[in-house]
Amino acid sequence: MTQPGGRRAGTARPTLADVAREAGVSTALVSIVMRGVPGASDATRARVQAVADGMGYVRDERARKLRQSSSRLIGVTFDLQQAFHGDLVEHLYGAAAARGYDLAISAVAPTRDEDVAIQALLRERCEVAVLLGSALDDAVLASTAQRVPLLLVARRSEVDGVSSVHSDDAGGVGLAVDHLVSLGHRRLVHVDGADAPGADDRRRGFALAVERHGLTSQAQIVPGGPTEHDGSRAAEALLYAPARPSAVVAFNDRCAAGVLDLLVRRQVDVPGDVSVVGYDDSRLAVGPHAQMSTISQNAAEMAEAAIDGALDLLDGGDPREVVLAPHLVARSTSGPASGTELLD
Structure with a gap:
């Protein structure tokens, strides 16, 4: 059984040649219409487009990119479970588009390793790869950088040839400590990020800050991690x-959300009895049930710097490290210490 255009039912989707045959014009003319470039009258464009729509023709963007010398694609891996990564991806799209590039996105998930996500980007012919919060070791990063220019976001790079864009994580946690101390808090805890990217810097920042305030003996760092379960x-x-x-300074907003959930379920007043500060200023920080005090990494600024850094690598620039200054966003989960705390 044949369909309009001479195709048989169940065959592959219509091609330029199918549209040309049905419209009674050349394949070259159909290509002109589909690409929206000069060379066809308005009437011809309308007729060819109507035929294409009627046949269900869809332009094959992947094939188009394969025919181009430059894909103009920036590959991005991100952790599907990290809210801040989702915020970054949203801003990366805008930053890339403003520079004439598009993104190819590949997710890292519990059932999909980061190396699998990277291989998918390489198959898409991405010109440069941007890895958000990469957990790969230096040897794997160095090997990957031999195949595609590489930039890390939200993690420092220790690998020659690999650029990075990240916040001053030690300084950011220091801002959280300064904020809580200014509210009268003395018994401070940092729920750390275990082996997550940035965890070492945030532990160090907490230790330096409490030492600066003379509170080392009253502060502690406890094991945690990057998830709500870790915080809880x-x-x-x-x-x-x-x-x-x-007062608690959590590794990130997800960890802080877990801390807050447990405190609320145990009927602990926040911030009356315990103040909580997160890190990232992700969408979790402004949820319907809590307006979280947090340290903002400014996703928009980070995305702009990441795209600029990635394109600089493509232009032959030397790999470099960009360190952005975070800032405190005080909301409703942090408040003055209780009277007993002030007397200590």
Whole structure:
């Protein structure tokens, strides 16, 4: 059984040649119409487009890119479970489009490793790869950089030839400590990020900040991680500590959300009894149930710097590190220390 245009039912989707045959024009003319370039009258464009629409013709963007010498594609990997990565991707699209590029997105998930995500980008002929919060070790990063220019976001690079864009994580946690100390808090806890990218810098920043305020003996760093479950588990342990902390600085907003959830379920007043500060200023920080105090990494600024850095690599520029200054966003989960805390 044949369909309009001489195609048989069940065959591949219509091609330029199919549209040309049905419209009674040359394939070259159909190509002109589909690409929207000069060379066809308005009447011809309308007729050819109507035939193409009627046949269900869809322009094959992948084939078009394969025919081009430059794909103008920037590959991006991101963690599907990290809210801040989603915020970054949204801004990366705009930054890339403003420079005449598009993004190819490849997710990292519990069932999809980061190396699998990168291989998918390479198959798309991406000109440069931007890895958000990469957990790959230096040897794998160095090997990948031999195949495609590489830029890391939200992580420092220790690999020759690999650029990076990240916040001053040590300084950012220091801002959180300064904020809480200014509110009278003395018993401070940092729920760390375990082995997540940036965790070492944030641990170091917390230690330096409490030392600067003379609070080392009253502060502690406890094991945590980058997820809500990690934050909830850490908060559960803190409730049964000999001296309950009056303020918590979490590794990121997800971890902070887990801390807050546990405190609310245990009927602990936030911020009356315990203040909580996150990190990232992701969409989790402004949810319907909590307006979270947090350290903002400014996703828009980070995305702009990442795209500029990626395109600089493409232009033959030397790999470089861009460090952005984070800032405090004080909302409703941090407040003055209780009277007993102020007397300590």
